[in-house]
Amino acid sequence: MFFAGVDIGSTAVKVVMLDQQGKVVGCETTRTGYRGAENAWHLLKGLLAAQTGVTPEVWGRQGGDPAKLPVRVVATGYGRHKLAQAHRQVSEITCHARGAYHLEPGTATVIDIGGQDSKVIRVAQGGTVLDFAMNDKCAAGTGRFLEVVAGALEENVDSLGRLAVASNQPVAISSTCTVFAESEVVSHIAAGSSKENIAAGLCLAVAERVAGMAGRIGVQPRVVMTGGVAHNRGVVRALATMLGLPVEVLPDPHLVGALGAALLARDAFANNQPKT
C-alpha cells in the first residue's frame, strides 16, 4: 500500500507519495491550469506506475475508483473537493502543520505563503494545529502579488528574491492592492530606482502583511516557512527581520502541504488497521 498527498493549489499541483514505511518514493509538480484535478490524477498515475510497474493506462481504464487503487489519497488545497480519486479531503492548514512538523520536529510556527493564500499556523507537539490566521480575501501578501508585480520588472518570483537581497535601499510600496502596487512599481521604474531596490520593496510589502497576520496569533520559535514563495530569499529575509526571529526554509517548501497530506493518509490507514 502507498500513500499519496495531492495538493491542488491555485498555481501548482503537487503530489507526494510515500511507501508503507513512510519513505518518500516519488513527488511531482505541474501547473494547476484549468484542469487541476485531471492534472493531479495524471501525476498520481505516473507515480503509481513507477512503483508498481503497472502502466498509467491501466489505472486510467479503471477510472480511478479509489477503492481499487493500491494507494490511499488525501487531497488538499483549493481543488481538494474535485479529485475523484481522493479518500479524504483535509484543509491546507492541517497538512502544512503536519508536513512541517515531520521535517522539522521543533517547529512551533509555520508560515506558508502560497499562490492565493498566506497563512501563519501555530503547531502543537505532534504536528497538530493550535491556531492559525489567514489573509483576507485579497491577494496582498501572497505569491500572486509577487507574480504580478514581478512581471512589471520582467522577473519572476524567485529571481525577484535574488535581486532583493542585493538591495541597499528598498523603495517604499505603500499600496496593499496588487493592481495599485503594480502601478507604484511602474512609477518607481520611471523615477529611475534600481531593480534591486524595487524588488526589495516588494518583498518587504509581502513580509509586512504576513508579519501583521502573525501578530494576531503570536509567533513562537522555531519558525519554518513552507509554500512556493519560500523560494524567494528576499521575502524570507524580510520576514526574519520583521519577526525578530530566524526563519528556516524547509527543503522543497512547495511540497510540504502535499507531504503533510500523504502523512495524514498514512496515519488514517494505520489507525484503521485491526490491532494485533
Add this chain to the structure above:
Amino acid sequence: MAELRYRRLQTLNRLPRLMGNHYLAARYLRYVRPVAWITSGAPVEIIRAMGILPVYPENYGALCGSRQAAGTLCQVAEARGYSRELCSYAKCNLGSLAEPRQAPLGGLPRPTVLVACNNICGTVTKWYQALARDLRVPLFLWDTPFSPGELTDGGVAYAAAQLREMVRFLERHTGHKLHQDRLNRVMDKSREASRLWSEIRLLGRHRPSPLNASDLFIAMAPIVVLRGTDQAIDFYRELKAELAGRVAKGEGALPVERYRLVWDNIAIWHKLLRFYGQFLDHRACFVADTYTGGWGTVMEGDDPLTALARTYTGVFLNRGLAYRASQMVELVRDFGAHGFVMHANRSCKPYTLFQYDIRRMVTEQTGVPGLVIEADMADPRSYAEEAVKTRIQAFMETLDG
C-alpha cells in the same frame, strides 16, 4: 452527510405572518398615525406608548440581505456617492429610497419623524442625518455616552435628560402626547418579552442544545421590532414552550451534537442556511451568541425614563473591551462551548473593532480556540465562498485535534 437535517422549530412558521402584518400595518396605518424610523437601539417603548408606528431600517436591511436584494441596493447607494465602506444596512435603506422598484416591499413607508441612538454605532447619526436631509423629516439624535467601564450615574442622567427632550420633540412633531400609564404598560410588556427572550437564549445551555444560533437569528425579529406588544409576548411564550418540550425529550436542534460553539457578531443574513449549514456537516451547534443577547436585558428601576436610559446606554456595543471579552468568556463557560466563531463584519465597525483582542483574551481565559470569518451581514459581495469553507474546515480539524 446529506441525511443530516436541521430540525425546524414549528413556532418559527408563525413569523412570516407576524412580521408581514407589522410591515403591512405600517404601510396602511401611516395614513392615520405618525411613523417613526428608528434605530435598533432606540427607546421604542416611548414611541409605541405615544401611538407612533415604529419602523426599523436595520431590520429592513437584514430582510434585504436574506432576500438577496442587498447587493443591488448597495450598488444603487454607491452609484449615488455613498462609500463602499459604508454599512450595508444603511446602503440598503438609502438604495431603497432611490430605487424603490428594486427594493423588497417597495421600500419602507415614509416616516413622519426619525429617531437615532448612537448606542450601537456612530454610523447611524450620519445615516439618519442623510435621511433627514433627503426626506425633509425632523430627526432626534439620542446621545448615549460610551462606557469604557461601568455605567456612571452621570452618564445615565445625561441620557435620561435627553429622553425628556425627545418626548417634547415627538409631541411637537406628531401632536401625540405621552401618557405615563401607557408608557408603564408598554414597558411592562417590553420587560416581559425581554425576560422570555433571555430565558429562551439560556435554554442553549442544555445538552444537546434545543436551539442553534441560526434559530435565534430567525426568531429575533419580534424582540427587535415588536418589543412592547402582546404579539411579541405570545410568540416568545410559544417558542419557549416548544423549546422546553425539546429539552424534556432530550432532543437537540441538530440530530447529532458533537461540538458546541459560540457565535459573535451579526448574522450573515444572505447566507443564513448555507453558511450555518456548513457547521451542521461538522455536527457543530451554535449554542449561544453575543448578538441576540443585545435584546435580553430586562429594564430595572422605578422611574421609566431612567430605566430606559440605563438599559439603552448599557448595551454591549456601547461598552469597552473588557466588558465585551468577559461577556464572551461567560458564554463559553456557561454554555460549555468547545470553540467560538467571530464574524469580522465589514459593515459593523464597532462590533468588529476589538475582535482580535477579544479572541486572544477569550482563548487565554478559557483555553478554547476561536475562528475569525470575514464577511458582511447583508452584502454578498464581501463573501468569498471558498476561503470561508477552507477556514471552517481547518478550524473544525483543529477541534478534532
